[in-house]
Amino acid sequence: MSNTLFITGATSGFGEACARRFAEAGWKLVLTGRREERLNALCAELSKQTEVHGLVLDVRDRKAMEEAIANLPPSFAKLRGLINNAGLALGVDPAPKCDLDDWDTMVDTNVKGLMYSTRLLLPRLIAHGRGAGIVNLGSIAGNYPYPGSHVYGATKAFVKQFSLNLRCDLQGTGVRVSNIEPGLCESAVERALGELGHRDGDVLHRRRLLDIEHRQALEHQLACHAHRAGEAAALVLEALDQGVDALARRQARRKQRQFGGVATPDALHEAAVVGQCRDGRVRDDRFERAGTHECCDVSVLD
16 A cells, blocks of 8 residues: 655745655655645646645645645545645844734744644544654754744744654554754745845855854754755655664664764664654653754654
8 A cells, every 4th residue: 555645835945855755755645835836836747756636725724724634535535644844934133123923924834834734634644553654844943042033943942842742642553753853954944044135045144143152053053054955855754664763773873983883882772762662652761862863953753
């Protein structure tokens, strides 16, 4: 039986990259997006590789989400995965100068939209059972403050905590929950941050604009800049298709390289702990460290 995946915000950035990567892997896709022309073009292109169903809607519209999900065609109704990618960053002025409408839009999209898609699709994912998964696209901004992040960073902190809490609620169902937190990458959000007055993607210029108090957080983000959307999509595929134990083995291999090719006891133990957590029955705080990717700051929550 083929796997079916639901992706929100699939018309650009990480969402589009994930759609392309999973299409290559043979997954059937349900793609959502606000921009009808772009969504139709993407669906037409990917339909040459796999079955694709497009939904032109805004995740902020609860009624539209309810109707679209309730009326999924039978061939797309049984889901194995959900990628909550839809999100945006608006306004990078200091908080006292920001537009409240921008704050409302970020909360409605990054928080409420993610809540809607998750709650509405949970019964289908639970029905699939072991091997099903939810991947939430968070951000390193949910962990490190910087000027202009205010509500955007707060919404991504919500994504992280929601993922942790959701994992607790889904214990024993076999449904995995992952929160992937990229740093600065080439995406629509990064282009929006170009409002600071420099050319898109020139993160080094942004670095010069920040005072010394925020340098450490930005340097951590700069380490992630090489990870483009396609690489993040590969990581999402691994999280859904192979499970958290595969990411643990990658982490163990990285530690082996750090210690001259010797597999340290801690690395192997952490990998074993994560492998045990795959079915959602065993919990151990150490597996979160084992599932953290070196550059992308990936929290794998089983």
